[in-house]
Amino acid sequence: MFMNLLELFVESCRHQGIQVLLLDSSYTGIMEIDFGLRRKMTEDFDYAQIAARMEQTLEEGVQYYYTDELNLSYCIFRFPAKPAEEYGCHVLLIGPVLSQPVESAPLHALMEKNHIPADSLRELLEFYSHIPLIPGVGFWTHSLLFFLEKLQGSSVPFRIVSYDSPELFALRYEDYSIPDTPEPAPEAVGERYQREDAMLAAVAAGNLEEASRHLYHLIQYRQLPRNADHIRESRNRLLSLNTLLQKTVRDSQVHPMHTDNLFRQLAAQIETLSSAGQLNAFPLTMLRKYCLLINNYSRRSCSQLVRVCMDDIDFHYNEDLSLGILARSHAVSASYLSGLFRQETGMTLTDYINHTRIRQALILLNTTGLPVGAIAARCGFPDSSYFSRIFKKYQGKTPREYRKSIRG
Numbered sequence: 001m002f003m004n005l006l007e008l009f010v011e012s013c014r015h016q017g018i019q020v021l022l023l024d025s026s027y028t029g030i031m032e033i034d035f036g037l038r039r040k041m042t043e044d045f046d047y048a049q050i051a052a053r054m055e056q057t058l059e060e061g062v063q064y065y066y067t068d069e070l071n072l073s074y075c076i077f078r079f080p081a082k083p084a085e086e087y088g089c090h091v092l093l094i095g096p097v098l099s100q101p102v103e104s105a106p107l108h109a110l111m112e113k114n115h116i117p118a119d120s121l122r123e124l125l126e127f128y129s130h131i132p133l134i135p136g137v138g139f140w141t142h143s144l145l146f147f148l149e150k151l152q153g154s155s156v157p158f159r160i161v162s163y164d165s166p167e168l169f170a171l172r173y174e175d176y177s178i179p180d181t182p183e184p185a186p187e188a189v190g191e192r193y194q195r196e197d198a199m200l201a202a203v204a205a206g207n208l209e210e211a212s213r214h215l216y217h218l219i220q221y222r223q224l225p226r227n228a229d230h231i232r233e234s235r236n237r238l239l240s241l242n243t244l245l246q247k248t249v250r251d252s253q254v255h256p257m258h259t260d261n262l263f264r265q266l267a268a269q270i271e272t273l274s275s276a277g278q279l280n281a282f283p284l285t286m287l288r289k290y291c292l293l294i295n296n297y298s299r300r301s302c303s304q305l306v307r308v309c310m311d312d313i314d315f316h317y318n319e320d321l322s323l324g325i326l327a328r329s330h331a332v333s334a335s336y337l338s339g340l341f342r343q344e345t346g347m348t349l350t351d352y353i354n355h356t357r358i359r360q361a362l363i364l365l366n367t368t369g370l371p372v373g374a375i376a377a378r379c380g381f382p383d384s385s386y387f388s389r390i391f392k393k394y395q396g397k398t399p400r401e402y403r404k405s406i407r408g
Contacts (some may be wrong), residue, residue, distance in 0.1 A: 017132040017280040021093040027051035072096035101230035102128040133276030206294040234279040253299040318380040
């Protein structure tokens, strides 16, 4: 039970683009605390010193909200011995995150305060552009404490500290140097495109779990911002992702009408997103909707005849449709069309018609107050009694029972 809760907690953070490190007692992976930024900017930065200081100063069972000299914030929690053994995690480290966007003037002041050479500006801009924003300390106190207390089985003290607090380790480094190559490494750019291709391939297969895994890794690659407005920059990246996903789905033999409807719906939603939390969470929403579209409407494995018949049903489900009508419409025998349709889709053509009509009826039952008879007519059923029988066959309850259950 607790391991499932820990996994849920980790995934919920990662789906918001927030890094989570599960460190063992050897602190393997501690270099990822800042994605290796300090090692890029210095010649001899030693992350092992951070690990040693954390081991010395972190108290068991205390949640720390820590902000370093680069204005990067972390939630850090050291498990007591028994939970640490149970979860296989010595220290839980979440971050880095920002409490507000990094703008040009404050960044110059931060660089001057920390003696960071001006030539490092490009590297830092690229780095900060992909650090997620959270709505302040309240995020940690209200969201993370709940999980930590469940994981530990007792109340968890909360402590706010910064890099100059004597009670906690410091990441501060006094000798930042100019990186040899301020441009992103060619290898990293190539890896990012490979990861993007893998994510799109997973979407094309309708595999949300695989696509989500690649998305989490993809958002760790940092790109130089093209717009000083952080919200506008994030919206632009989402619009670009929407275009990539639209093309991927279109190439998977989904009818352009379905693809265009979803594309326009998501594009409109993107423009309404106004907070970092909404923007960070939306890529997963997009993947989920496009994967659902693939799984429901991809005709990739179907012949031209079956594909056209399925499209006829999808777009004319409220008209008089039957095996005989569609067979005559496409100049083939009913027996031939029936056998081909079942062979390629695994269901009869009549079942597909009913599934499609019931799917539309569910939308109307959930979103309107229309009478059941009116919904039956809109979905192509000749009368409400027949509609109720078919609905109960597929949903296990009548339309009225279904509506009553969702209202309850």
